[in-house]
Amino acid sequence: MGYYIPVERNVNLFVEDCDPGYGKPILFIHGWPLNHKMFEYQFNQLPKMGYRCIGVDLRGFGKSDRPWSGYSYNRLADDIRMVIDTLQSEDVTLVGHSMGGAIAIRYMARHSGHKVSKLVLIGAAGFTRRPGIPYGLTKKEIKRWEQSWSKLIAATYTDRPKMLDGVWDIFFARYVTKRLKDWFHGLGIEASGHATAKCAVSLRDEDVGQDFSKIDVPTGIFHSVQDKVCPFAFAELMHAQIRGSELIPFQYSGHGLFYEELEKLNRELIRFIG
Template identity: 25%
Template sequence: MARDTLNARQPGFIRIDDDTALHYRDWGDGVPLVFLSGWTLNADMWNYQCAPLAASGFRCVAYDRRGHGRSSDPGRGYDYDTLADDLEAVLDARDLARVTLVGHSFASGEIVRYLSRHGARRVAGIVLVSPASTPCLLKTADNPGGLDSSLFEASIDEMLTSFPDWIERRAEAYFSPGTSRGVIQWTADMMLGASLYAAAQLSHEQMVTDFRRELAAIDVPALVLHGDCDASAPLEITGGPTAAALERATLKVYEGGTHGMYFNHAARVNEDIRAFVTRWQA
């Protein structure tokens, strides 16, 4: 049975339990696309995908994960298993099937874990935009190309000291050169609206999770979009190996693309999503 929305006076929310409700938006009609935001971002990051794609005949659903944006901050559930279950709750509540899941950055791990945990009965395909969680970030004996744990730990310490300064030090590299200060501030405001506790918990979760076996088991069509100038998630560590691990993946590399290419290259991202979905939903 589909879960009820929060209550009649608060439309746009899906209740998960007594402590948690997720804010969502559902625009347009047609083939369904479900958008999962990057770490500390929320559904607003997808405005420049959802609005044009909804206008061109797609149903675009986006939601704020727990501890992000307008959703509840229950102080728990900041792990991939719970986030995958939250995604299932959204799909169930909106009665969605044959969906294409579109995830940015951290959300690549949510999508992979969702498919591992709930299967592909609702899913027609996946689009990973600038994936940052997969296949395996941590340097280990069998993953020598990963990153040393000290880098993640230092980043979390820096974030917990002053998240506004953490953001400011990375802001320009996140977007393409010449991006306006207004866009950078818009993004910073989204990030600062997330629960700091959730941000730290999920950053650690991203560091320690190995998705290699889960990726190898996925058999739905996949599209990986990644920029060759991504300072947040280098192509050679995340996007390239992720595409190689997926049996039915296509990798498209954007020359000059950075982590924020969902904004800087919005028209191209939208066209690539449209073409991918049209091909596999035909």
């Protein structure tokens, strides 16, 4: 079922809850520039095994409201806190993909892991500007990351459909059908243009490196070695900095590992959550 949760005055987030009140809750935070529908192939399998899948559309994306402001990681993490408190959920597994992973990381630090018992980071944008640290990006790699996002931001304001085409060209490492790419393209088009651009600014400029040490729940890091959007170095960095984390490499996918290796991802997710 789907419903709306108010997170601040005149801002409501759309939430899809596969089975309210039943099963161990898994709260999914989607990546940029998609919405909760990206997790379709988790939502149609995990509930069979007793898990309650909860998907939220971040502000500006999917069916949620589209305010002009509020796209910093702090505000987006506060929105997640409002969703969790409204649902009165306990023992939550928080799952974030890409930017959703960065928001999940910020949530854990900013809200001391409130109600979350396990964290899963899927191709997470674990970006930090601190070059030279173990497993971190070099100064040159950081500059390249920032420049690529600056180009995406500029293209968002001039030809967003074409910009999205370019995203899907590097999103997948394996062959996917044109119709599947078209489906993902449609999810991206559903977002508001200003939210797409402003979240891209957050992806480029915000640093979650200082948050890693504040995570104190079991953390699974699911990341593809072929990821061209969020390099595997992000996964190595997070693994080195998050105490007791488990790194699960994916060999045969890109940034879309939740689809390209969906059977492995679902299997590893069930194993990790328990």
